Amino acid sequence: MATATIRPRLAPRRAEQKLTWGNPVVYFVALVVIALMLAPVVYIILGGFRTNAQITTDPAGFPAPWNIGNYFTVLFGSVFWQQVLNSTIAAVATTLGAVVLGVMASYVIARYPFRGRGILYSLFAAGLMFPITVAITPLYIVIKNLGLMNSLVGVILPQIAFALPVTIIILVPFLRAIPKELEEAAFIDGCSRIGFFWRMVVPLATPGVITTGILAFIGSWNGYILPLFILNDASTFTLPLGVQAFASQYAVDTAKVLAFTSLSMIPALVFFSLFERRIVGGLTGAVKG
Amino acid sequence: MTVRTHSPSPRRVDAVDESTGAGAAAPAPARRRPKGQSWRTRLEITVLVGPALVMFLSFVIFPVAMAAFYGFFRWKGFGPPTDFVGLQNYLTIFQDSAFLEALTHNGIIVVLSLVLQGPAAILLALLLNRRMRGQSVIRVLIFIPYVISEVVVGTGWSLMLQTTGAVNGFLENIGLGALKQDWLSDPAIAMWTLMLIITWKYIGFAVIIFLAGLQGIPEELTEAAQIDGASFWQIQRRITLPLLGPTVRIWAFLSIIGSLQLFDLVYIVWGQYVASTAGTSTMATYMVASGRNSGNYGYGNAVAVVMFIISLIIALLYQRYVMKRDTEGALTEGKK
Numbered sequence: 001m002a003t004a005t006i007r008p009r010l011a012p013r014r015a016e017q018k019l020t021w022g023n024p025v026v027y028f029v030a031l032v033v034i035a036l037m038l039a040p041v042v043y044i045i046l047g048g049f050r051t052n053a054q055i056t057t058d059p060a061g062f063p064a065p066w067n068i069g070n071y072f073t074v075l076f077g078s079v080f081w082q083q084v085l086n087s088t089i090a091a092v093a094t095t096l097g098a099v100v101l102g103v104m105a106s107y108v109i110a111r112y113p114f115r116g117r118g119i120l121y122s123l124f125a126a127g128l129m130f131p132i133t134v135a136i137t138p139l140y141i142v143i144k145n146l147g148l149m150n151s152l153v154g155v156i157l158p159q160i161a162f163a164l165p166v167t168i169i170i171l172v173p174f175l176r177a178i179p180k181e182l183e184e185a186a187f188i189d190g191c192s193r194i195g196f197f198w199r200m201v202v203p204l205a206t207p208g209v210i211t212t213g214i215l216a217f218i219g220s221w222n223g224y225i226l227p228l229f230i231l232n233d234a235s236t237f238t239l240p241l242g243v244q245a246f247a248s249q250y251a252v253d254t255a256k257v258l259a260f261t262s263l264s265m266i267p268a269l270v271f272f273s274l275f276e277r278r279i280v281g282g283l284t285g286a287v288k289g
Numbered sequence: 290m291t292v293r294t295h296s297p298s299p300r301r302v303d304a305v306d307e308s309t310g311a312g313a314a315a316p317a318p319a320r321r322r323p324k325g326q327s328w329r330t331r332l333e334i335t336v337l338v339g340p341a342l343v344m345f346l347s348f349v350i351f352p353v354a355m356a357a358f359y360g361f362f363r364w365k366g367f368g369p370p371t372d373f374v375g376l377q378n379y380l381t382i383f384q385d386s387a388f389l390e391a392l393t394h395n396g397i398i399v400v401l402s403l404v405l406q407g408p409a410a411i412l413l414a415l416l417l418n419r420r421m422r423g424q425s426v427i428r429v430l431i432f433i434p435y436v437i438s439e440v441v442v443g444t445g446w447s448l449m450l451q452t453t454g455a456v457n458g459f460l461e462n463i464g465l466g467a468l469k470q471d472w473l474s475d476p477a478i479a480m481w482t483l484m485l486i487i488t489w490k491y492i493g494f495a496v497i498i499f500l501a502g503l504q505g506i507p508e509e510l511t512e513a514a515q516i517d518g519a520s521f522w523q524i525q526r527r528i529t530l531p532l533l534g535p536t537v538r539i540w541a542f543l544s545i546i547g548s549l550q551l552f553d554l555v556y557i558v559w560g561q562y563v564a565s566t567a568g569t570s571t572m573a574t575y576m577v578a579s580g581r582n583s584g585n586y587g588y589g590n591a592v593a594v595v596m597f598i599i600s601l602i603i604a605l606l607y608q609r610y611v612m613k614r615d616t617e618g619a620l621t622e623g624k625k
Contacts (some may be wrong), residue, residue, distance in 0.1 A: 009320065013320050020545040026417070026419075026421070027423075029413075029416055030416070030417065030427045031421075032594055033431060034427065034430045034431065035412060036432060036489070037431055037434055037489070037493065038430060038433065039432060040445055040446065040449060040483035040489070041433065041434070041437070041445075041447060042443075043445070043455055044441070044445045046449075047389065047455075056453070058455065058458060058459035058462070059453060059454050059455045059458030059459075060456075060459035060461075060462055061453040061458075061462075073400045097344075101341040101344060102339060102341065104336075104337040104340065105337060105338045105339070105342070107337060107342075108333075108334050108337045108338045109338075109537075112330065112333070112334055114334060120338065120342075123345075124345065127345060127349050128603075129546055129600065129601070129604045130349070130353070130546075130597065130600065131547070131550045132353050133550040133552050133573045133596075134350060134353070134550060134573075134593060134596050134597045134600060135352045135353050135356070135410050135597075136351035136577075136593070137356060137576060137577075137580050137581060137586065137589040137590050137592070138353065138355045138356035138359065138590055138593060139348065139352040139594070140581065140585065141352075141355065141359070141366065141590075142347075142348070142351065142352050142355065146364075150603075156481075157344070157348060160344055160348075161344045161345050161347070161348035162348070162349060163310065163346050164341055164344065164349075165345075168341075193330070193333055194333060197337075197577050198327075218436060221438070222437075222438030222440075223437075224438065224440050224553045224557075225552055225553060229581065232450050238437070239440075240439070240440035240441075241440075241442045242443070243438075243441060243444055244440055244557060245446050254448060257444065259444075261444050261445055264438075265437050265438065265441045265442060268436050268437060268438065269433070269437070271438065272429075272433070272436040273429065273431075275427075276428075276429050277433070
């Protein structure tokens with residue numbers, strides 16, 4: 001059911017000609033898989049339109065009648081918007097930080113010949129092996145000693161640091177692919193390395209930069225364990241913490257929890273559908289790099 | 290730390306460089322003779338890499354190093370640690386049955402993630418890797434669970450999997466009421482429930498990675514095989530799968546590391562206390578429950594170190610023995 005509603009919206013965007021219909025078996029398998037993938041999401045969204053009485057009588061039913069009250073309660077309260085704002089600030093700052101620092105470092109690793117650049121690359125690449133979970137306990141102490149508890153800065157700085165490995169791994173092959181001839185031509189024309197960086201590298205790297213930016217943004221937007229440790233004050237909560245707090249506060253009000261949950265996943269879904277190709281492309285780059 | 294050696298001694302080549310000026314020719318000889326870099330190049334390297342390196346060292350490397358230090362203390366997190374206990378924390382960890390259970394669970398999750406997601410994702414990627422209508426829409430939809438945050442996924446699934454939740458309700462509605470289960474708290478099936486959620490959440494990622502890998506395989510190969518009369522499945526088995534090897538190995542690596550660090554989903558669905566009785570606790574939930582949540586920061590850091598070392602050993606062994614051929618190119622590329 002969900003595929004039927006989403007397909008017409010996305011289909012016109014693509015203008016590929018000469019595409020044939022594939023094997024019906026393939027479509028059948030794809031439909032089953034997609035139904036399995038979307039069912040829980042659809043359940044959460046539809047559940048928000050039901051009342052608790054409806055959910056108790058038939059946990060797996062459709063809204064009858066549709067009830068928009070849960071969504072209105074969440075949308076007209078200040079809690080949700082405060083958390084959207086916090087999440088947005090954290091995600092935008094993380095993205096900018098990771099991209100700016102990442103491009104600069106990748107440029108050096110990709111195009112400056114110097115001893116130790118292999119070690120430098122391996123050092124950042126090693127960071128990829130250790131997600132934030134493993135460092136969270138000591139990281140919490142570092143942030144506490146810096147006096148950054150309960151502030152978004154305390155979340156943003158570590159997020160930038162942990163986004164750097166992916167950013168660098170994706171961008172280095174990208175920047176290395178810029179032809180040497182281009183660089184030599186620029187130097188002959190009197191361009192310095194830094195000038196080359198600003199005038200050629202930054203514009204040419206834009207696709208890779210967007211990809212890494214999106215990955216950093218989504219990582220920050222969905223991040224849970226770091227905010228869990230750093231943000232204890234409800235006014236600083238990001239959306240994931242907010243969802244959890246809301247779910248335990250209104251544990252008996254399932255419908256409202258479902259409404260809150262589905263509203264909180266909308267931004268990520270919108271963001272993803274806008275940049276879907278970039279994200280997939282970025283993962284391709286990461287695997288090949 | 291390795292890079293800092295470039296900045297302190299830039300004076301040596303000053304004179305040479307100033308005579309040529311900062312203009313056109315300066316960087317060119319530098320490339321031919323890497324040892325004779327101008328101070329300017331060094332400055333550029335420092336300025337460009339410096340900020341990223343400082344961030345990375347202070348928020349990734351430094352905390353891990355500090356964990357190794359704190360792990361030797363009994364410490365409640367206030368003031369400097371003074372109660373040095375040597376290896377006591379580590380002894381306690383490996384004598385605590387709760388940790389050993391969590392470690393076992395991590396092992397099960399590592400294996401089951403590979404076994405459940407790998408073949409299914411490869412099959413799906415093979416099926417979807419042809420030009421056909423609706424291909425990109427299918428891709429996007431399969432990928433959606435991966436984009437949704439763990440908290441939303443956990444909250445949604447935990448509501449659906451309650452005894453009075455939607456999954457049991459659905460089974461009853463379609464006449465399979467006999468299959469109703471206590472999905473979350475029955476220790477016999479809680480692990481499988483967790484694997485269901487993990488598979489649902491992460492298989493899209495595997496499919497996308499594999500599709501990307503498949504797209505890197507030149508079409509000429511499959512076309513040639515087709516002309517030689519090979520069937521679709523023969524082509525997949527003899528040509529596509531072997532060439533997909535590096536991609537599969539990288540995915541497996543990411544999956545293993547992710548499984549070892551699993552925290553969010555378990556912590557949200559099972560909470561900090563239920564996870565151990567339901568048999569889904571992981572090293573990370575153990576670390577948070579016995580460290581931060583009970584105020585024993587010295588102990589929590591020791592658990593972090595153990596997790597770190599286990600992950601590191603597995604990562605190194607994997608890279609050494611499984612990804613050897615794949616990483617060789619990547620690493621040597623960085624050097625020259």
